[in-house]
Amino acid sequence: MTSGPITPPLAAKKPQHREHHNDIYIDDYEWLRDKDNPEVIAHLEAENSYTEARTANQENLRQQIFTEIKNRTQETDLSVPVRRGAFWYYTRTVEGRQYGIHCRAPISGPDDWAAPILDNVSQGVPGEQVLLDDNVEAEGHEFFSLGSFDLSEDGTQLLYAVDVEGDERYTIRVRTIATGENLPDSIPNTSAGALFDPSGRYLFYTTVDDAWRPDTVWRHEIGSAREADASIFHEPDERFWVGVGITRSRRFLMIEAGSSVTTESWVLDASDPTGEFTVVWPRQDNVEYDVEHAVIAAEDRLLIVHNGGTAVNFELVSVRAEDPQGEKRMLLPHDPQIRLESVDAFADFLVVEYRRDGLTRLAIDRHDASGLTELDFDEPLFAVGSAGNPEWAQPTLRFGFTSFVTPSTVYDLVVKTGERRLLKQQPVLGGYDPKLYEQRREWATAADGTRVPISLVYRRDLVTPGTPAPTLLYGYGSYEHSIDPGFGIARLSLLDRGMIFAIAHVRGGGELGRTWYSMGKTTTKRNTFTDFVSCARHLIDTGFTTPDQLVAEGGSAGGLLMGAVANLAPELFAGILAEVPFVDALTSILDPSLPLTVIEWDEWGDPLHDADVYAYMKSYSPVENVHAVDYPSILAVTSLNDTRVLYVEPAKWVARLREVHADALLKTEMSAGHGGVSGRYSAWHERAFNYAWVLDAAGLNAPVE
Helix, strand or coil: CCCCCCCCCCCCCCCEEEEECCEEEEECCHHHHCCCCHHHHHHHHHHHHHHHHHCHHHHHHHHHHHHHHHHHCCCCEECCCEEECCEEEEEEECCCCCCCEEEEEECCCCCCCCCCCCCCHHHCCCCCEEEEEHHHHCCCCCCCEEEEEEECCCCCEEEEEEECCCCCCEEEEEEECCCCEEEEEEEEEECCCCEECCCCCEEEEEEECCCCCEEEEEEEECCCCHHHCEEEEECCCCCCEEEEEECCCCCEEEEEEECCCCEEEEEEECCCCCCCCEECCCCCCCCCEEEEEEEECCEEEEEEEECCCCCCCCEEEEEECCECCCCCEEEECCCCCEEEEEEEECCCCEEEEEEECCEEEEEEECCCCCCEEECCCCCCCCEEEECCCCCCCCCEEEEEEECCCCCCEEEEEECCCCEEEEEEECCCCCCCCHHHEEEEEEEEECCCCCEEEEEEEEECCCCCCCCCCCEEEEECCCCCCCCCCCCCCCCHHHHCCCCEEEEECCECECCCCHHHHHCCCHHHCHHHHHHHHHHHHHHHHCCCCCCCCEEEEEECHHHHHHHHHHHHCHHHCCEEEEECCCCCHHHHHHCCCCCCHHHHHHHHCCCCCCHHHHHHHHHHCCHHHCCCCCCCEEEEEEECCCCCCCCHHHHHHHHHHHHCCCCEEEEEECCCECCECCCHHHHHHHHHHHHHHHHHHCCCCCCCC
16 A cells, blocks of 8 residues: 555656748657666656555455456356368357367268357367467467467368467467477568468468568468568558458459558469469559359359448449459349448358348348348347358358347357247346346537437436436447447446446447548547537536546547547546557657557548648647646546557646646556557456546446445
């Protein structure tokens, strides 16, 4: 325990001049960027000690929340097995172990499509074979993350890639499954997403440039030296990322180069892995497209979801695989009310995923005259999507369903008959009763008249609409990323204490289609922030909460949102939780040498070369706009090894907030990346820390009844 007054650490001021477009900005804290400087590490550790002392009163609450999460979670469990080739593949978790164990078990025969459902998950699937135990691989490391995991077509070899720093740089290894021994092949400093070609003789992977941008695709022959690997695709344009994949049919290897607004795909017959990739459609600025292989009426076709021409919300066409730039057949025309997101092809059917009315949808086309059949659900808010479907000729479709009140649920749909087979629902121990919880949709009105959706969930017996209650309002609003209603075990620790959880579906996200995204990026970015403020005001004005009970939360680009609303409307919030927050946005986007900066210009604009963009970004970038007002309590959480949003951004932000005497805390994980700490127990402790702070800020630092 700390005795006497607790004094916040004050970062030394070491002014540096930043000059662009005849504007001079003096940055007193840019020196904090050098994490090799012992003075920087000492400052971060002092901030951690201060945060620990300031939140000591929350320790009991943290332990209660961690215990609640743990007690509600079935710690020894396994995922629903997925059939691939002659095996069922799944991941097991074991009580007391941080990480998963990747396993497989043999199918009973070629017609075995019924995933094993076990009464006793601790015993595993009969015939189980352990492929990779992440707990073993993580031994001796404070951080562990798996970035690639693939099996050879014949099921004899395993490819996996590991990051033990948190910087998203992975080392690829290849293991002979029968012996459990690794081959000499070891490829360091790769990006995620490596895979085998169908022959199993080669693997394909990507590497990054100095700005941490995946820019080169390589081919490695198993058993050869890394130095002999062939660079088969390089993307010189700094706005584009590259990735490599394979179609479900295993017919084509694919390379995709994509920026935030433009896509180009290249294709290669997988039977010739050393051949030359050919372009599907040449890139065209502001045209995005995704490619899937299908066989329709015995003809190889490429299905392309794209937004060319007037198809703002995307449309689906098919082209001949051997002539993709030739005649197009329209399969699903553009619909302004539907945001078409993807198409998945199987031997006997297609699956289309899209958004309507702010919710995800799933529909089946059985290659007959019946057209699309949408799957229907009887909840007002939900999220649905297909996953775990690697086999081309499977007769079933695996899909997941969840909502604020329904735990994650996995089904198999028998495509021919429409029968839904419930395979598993996420266990929630301790007598969870979904009938106790209410989910609903509210609509806020922005200053320009736009209606902004808000999704809410709360305990019916603890919250009465119209009677203000403590509320956590979450937001993101960038990259067309949608925050969909979903179940969270940890969130029950908030709801069961009488807190409302709400999501503000602000512009810049993708919930209401491509236009919704376009209205919250580049020089309309302020809509993201003002929409969130409008949502907060709506919840206050309609009696859901009060400023003394309202806490805001956002992470990464959502952390920028948190910093912006703290400056715009500090009077509306009792607390703001900013996780890995992008709060020094202008400094980062001005520096092309920093990781990912040039790629981000399509999202935020290019302030380096455009004076208007510079002025616009400076008008909202949180660090530049800290001013002497009564800020709410602020907790910024970051990671030392994060390569996406560098720790220096929240460190500088908190230092600036201290100048105006704001109650701001900084917590830096010293062995973690952008996603925070690794390991499920560590992640639960981290979530418990954050939620205890949220509850305390909202006035709910008390045991649950």
